[in-house]
Amino acid sequence: MIFWFSGTGNSLWAAKQLATALNDTLVDIAHEHTHGNHEYTLRTGESIGFVFPTHAWGPPPMVCDFARDLIVNGYSATTHCYMVTTCGDDIGLTVEILQKALGDFKLNAAFSLQMPNTYICLPGFDVDSHDTEHSKLMAAKQRIGHLITAIAERRNVIDVVRGAMPWTKSHILRPPFVSQGMNDKHFMCDSDACTRCGKCVAQCPMGNIVRTEGGTPQWNGNCTMCLRCLHLCPARAINYGKATVKKGRYHHSEFK
Numbered sequence: 001m002i003f004w005f006s007g008t009g010n011s012l013w014a015a016k017q018l019a020t021a022l023n024d025t026l027v028d029i030a031h032e033h034t035h036g037n038h039e040y041t042l043r044t045g046e047s048i049g050f051v052f053p054t055h056a057w058g059p060p061p062m063v064c065d066f067a068r069d070l071i072v073n074g075y076s077a078t079t080h081c082y083m084v085t086t087c088g089d090d091i092g093l094t095v096e097i098l099q100k101a102l103g104d105f106k107l108n109a110a111f112s113l114q115m116p117n118t119y120i121c122l123p124g125f126d127v128d129s130h131d132t133e134h135s136k137l138m139a140a141k142q143r144i145g146h147l148i149t150a151i152a153e154r155r156n157v158i159d160v161v162r163g164a165m166p167w168t169k170s171h172i173l174r175p176p177f178v179s180q181g182m183n184d185k186h187f188m189c190d191s192d193a194c195t196r197c198g199k200c201v202a203q204c205p206m207g208n209i210v211r212t213e214g215g216t217p218q219w220n221g222n223c224t225m226c227l228r229c230l231h232l233c234p235a236r237a238i239n240y241g242k243a244t245v246k247k248g249r250y251h252h253s254e255f256k
């Protein structure tokens with residue numbers, strides 16, 4: 001059973017590769033969490049996987065909330081439990097933060113998977129160059145094969161890029177980022193550019209966006225900051241304040 005969350009398709013691509021190769025089933029964390037579902041039953045010998053993007057050197061807080069509430073019937077000390085986190089660069093103490101949220105479910109294996117960056121909301125952050133994006137995607141295709149082998153063999157392994165000063169990033173920089181930088185207060189829509197296609201409303205994993213009477217989007221305070229609305233807007237009408245106006249946009253090519 002593979003629990004997945006993805007903003008712009010990188011983590012969903014990884015989760016699908018694993019599910020196909022391991023003949024496993026996918027469970028959409030955002031859908032389950034927003035519908036209040038948190039109880040599952042394992043088949044005999046089935047493993048538990050979590051696949052999600054790193055957000056501010058930790059799992060998206062919504063993924064931690066889901067992990068904290070999780071009930072898995074059939075789980076035992078022999079159940080293999082693993083996580084894969086996609087990231088632009090490095091993950092800090094994401095493994096330790098997820099493990100804390102999981103409580104008695106022990107992570108046997110953890111992997112990071114570098115993929116194109118999606119965080120663009122602060123000065124100095126932008127999407128990768130075309131060349132970097134291409135080489136990250138090529139490398140990810142290679143690396144996912146290693147992950148599949150390790151997971152299929154139920155290895156106990158921590159194979160992650162924590163980066164420099166992981167404790168500082170995850171325990172000093174992350175908390176203010178989560179409390180102040182991970183909300184929808186600064187999203188805005190250029191009503192001249194907006195075509196009223198409704199894609200942002202339909203695609204928001206949290207069901208957080210509604211249409212105003214004029215047909216433009218309105219964010220309602222339950223945002224997980226995945227940036228799907230911003231990156232997928234076909235008209236580039238959505239921005240996070242003025243900071244993203246001149247920035248690039250990215251979503252995985254298999255994510256529609």
Ligand SMILES: Cc1cc2nc3c(=O)[nH]c(=O)nc-3n(C[C@H](O)[C@H](O)[C@H](O)COP(=O)(O)O)c2cc1C
Pocket residue numbers: 005006007008009010011012052053054055056057058086087088089090091115116117118119225226227252
């Ligand atoms: C709010 C936010 C915070 C992020 N924080 C990090 C980070 O701490 N480290 C990192 O390497 N990448 C970070 N990223 C980049 C994503 O982890 C990376 O692009 C990921 O592959 C996106 O996956 P997705 O397409 O499944 O959403 C962040 C992205 C967002 C939107």
